[in-house]
Amino acid sequence: MHNTAGQAPSQATLDHLPLDMIIVGGAGDLAVRKLLPALYTAHLHGTLRPATRIIACGRHPYSRDEYIAFVRDQAQPFIDSKNLDPRTWDSFLALLDYVCLDASDAAGFERLRRACQEGGQRVFYLATAPTLFTAICDNLAAAGLVDGSSRVVLEKPLGHDLNSAREINEAVGRRFTESQIYRIDHYLGKETVQNLMVLRFGNAILEPLWRAPNIESVQITVAESVGVGSRAGFYDGTGAMRDMVQNHILQLLCIIAMEPPVSLDPDAVRDEKLKVLRSLRRMKLADIARDTVRGQYVGGAVDGEPVPGYLQEDGVPAGSATETFVALRAHVNNWRWANVPFFIRTGKRMARRMSQIVIQFANPPFSIFPEAQHNHTNRLVIQLQPEESIQLQLMAKQPGSGMQMLPVNLNLDLQSAFTERRPEAYERLLVDVIKGRLTHFMRRDELEAAWSWVDPILEGWRLLDEPPLRYKAGTRGPDAAAALLARDGMEWVE
Known part of the structure; x- marks a missing residue:
C-alpha cells in the first residue's frame, strides 16, 4: 500500500478553505473534557476559521440533536465559567455534527464522507486506542477522505513499546506523509x-x-x-x-x-x-x-x-x-x-x-x-x-x-x-x-x-x-x- 495524501497545498491556500475538524472518539472522555472545551474557547476568541465544522464520530448511535444534548450535559461543565457566553456557546453547538461509525466498518466512513464539506480541508483527531489507528487510517483512505490538505492528530500513548510504535508509524505513514502527522503531547x-x-x-x-x-x-x-x-x-x-x-x-x-x-x-x-x-x-x-x-x-x-x-x-x-x-x-x-x-x-x-x-x-x-x-x-x-x-x-x-x-x-x-x-x-x-x-x-x-x-x-x-x-x-x-x-x-x- 502507498501513501494516499498527495501534494500538500500551501498554508495560505488552506487558510481560505472550509475546515472539518473530525474527532474519532468524539463521545469519549478526552473529547468531552479537553477537545470540545478547547475548540469552544478557540471559537470564542475567533481563532477557528469562519467555515469550520466539528464532526464527532463514535459507535453510539446518536442523532445530531442527541449528540448536541450530550455535549451540553457532559462537556459544558469543563469550560471555565468566565468564558461561557450563552450566545457563543449556542453558536458553537451549531458547528457540531455526529456520524455513527465503527473503526472497522467501511460503511460508517462513507457516511462521514457525505457529512464533510465539499472542497474543504479535513483534520482527523484520533482520540481512540492506538490499536484502532491502522483500521481508521485505512478506511479514511478507502473512503477518499485523505488528500494533500488532510492532517491527522495522534493521541498518546503511541504504542506499548518500540515495536508497536513502529507498527503504528508504518500504518499511519502509508496514508499520510510525515508533514501531515501531528503526534500530540499536551505538555x-x-x-x-x-x-x-x-x-x-x-x-x-x-x-x-x-x-x-x-x-x-x-x-x-x-x-x-x-x-x-x-x-x-x-x-x-x-x-x-x-x-x-x-x-x-x-x-x-x-x-x-x-x-x-x-x-x-x-x-x-x-x-x-x-x-x-x-x-x-x-x-x-x-x-x-x-x-x-x-x-x-x-x-x-x-x-x-x-x-x-x-x-x-x-x-x-x-x-x-x-x-x-x-x-x-x-x-x-x-x-x-x-x-x-x-x-x-x-x-x-x-x-x-x-x-x-x-x-x-x-x-x-x-x-x-x-x-x-x-x-x-x-x-x-x-x-x-x-x-x-x-x-x-x-x-x-x-x-x-x-x-x-x-x-x-x-x-x-x-x-x-x-x-x-x-x-x-x-x-x-x-x-x-x-x-x-x-x-x-x-x-x-x-x-x-x-x-x-x-x-x-x-x-x-x-x-x-x-x-x-x-x-x-x-x-x-x-x-x-x-x-x-x-x-x-x-x-x-x-
Whole structure:
C-alpha cells in the first residue's frame, strides 16, 4: 500500500478553505473534557476559521440533536465559567455534527464522507486506542477522505513499546506523509514549557551557564494528587513509565538539554531534541536496579480525605504489579551535560499536584562565608502547574549585624507579567494543527528514540521481577526515591 495524501497545498491556500475538524472518539472522555472545551474557547476568541465544522464520530448511535444534548450535559461543565457566553456557546453547538461509525466498518466512513464539506480541508483527531489507528487510517483512505490538505492528530500513548510504535508509524505513514502527522503531547502546549525555549535561547545571561560544571543537577517532577479513577482499564496495562516518562517527561528533558537550534523551523528544533534522546545513557540491569524506583500507592489521605489504594480501585486486577510511581536517575552523554544527573519523578496520589523543573547550579568553588559552604546557593525553579511561574533563587544578606545569608527569590509571575490571554494547552495545539505548525509535535524518529531508551528499563524491571514499593496515598512516594538523591547529598525540591 502507498501513501494516499498527495501534494500538500500551501498554508495560505488552506487558510481560505472550509475546515472539518473530525474527532474519532468524539463521545469519549478526552473529547468531552479537553477537545470540545478547547475548540469552544478557540471559537470564542475567533481563532477557528469562519467555515469550520466539528464532526464527532463514535459507535453510539446518536442523532445530531442527541449528540448536541450530550455535549451540553457532559462537556459544558469543563469550560471555565468566565468564558461561557450563552450566545457563543449556542453558536458553537451549531458547528457540531455526529456520524455513527465503527473503526472497522467501511460503511460508517462513507457516511462521514457525505457529512464533510465539499472542497474543504479535513483534520482527523484520533482520540481512540492506538490499536484502532491502522483500521481508521485505512478506511479514511478507502473512503477518499485523505488528500494533500488532510492532517491527522495522534493521541498518546503511541504504542506499548518500540515495536508497536513502529507498527503504528508504518500504518499511519502509508496514508499520510510525515508533514501531515501531528503526534500530540499536551505538555508541549503549556505556556511555560514553550517559554523554556525563550528562557534558554533568548537570554545571553543564562546560556553560558547552561552546562556542566555550572549546573550540578536537574530535577523534573510531575506529581498528581488524583488516582487512576475511571482509567484503570487503560492504566493497568500502561503504568507510569509508559504513561508519563516516555512522552511528557522525556520531552521536557529534551527542551532542557538540547543544543540551540539554527532556527524555529520544526525540523531544526526536532533535530536537536532527537540528539538528546539518542544521547541518553542506556541503562544496564545493574543501573536499573540502582538508579530506578517503582512504586504503587496504598490507601491513605489526600487533602484530608481518605482514598483507596491502587489495588482497591475499580477495574484494577487483584495483585497487579503496575507502577503508579517512577523515580530515576538519567544521564545525557555529551560534553554539555557530562556527569550531570537528571532526576525524574512522577506519580499518582502524591501529596499535591505539582509539575516543575529545578535547575540546581553548582556552589561557588570557594566560599568566604563558612556557614554557607554546604548551601545550595542558586537554583532556577520553573513551575508548570498548578500555577505557572519562574523563580531564580539567589543568596542575600540577612538584615542586621554579621554576614548571615538567606535565599531570596526573583519571581517572574507569568500571570501578572502579561495581560494577554493564555490559551490552555489543547487549545493552543489544536490551533497549531489548523495552522500547520509542527514545532511542538513529535516526529517519528523522536518517538522511536524515546522508546529505544525506555524499553530496556521496562525489560530490566521484568527480569528483576521485584514488586513495586508501596507508598501511602498523599505522600511523596517511596522512601527509596529520596535515597536516590541522598547518595549524592541532594534532596527533592518540594
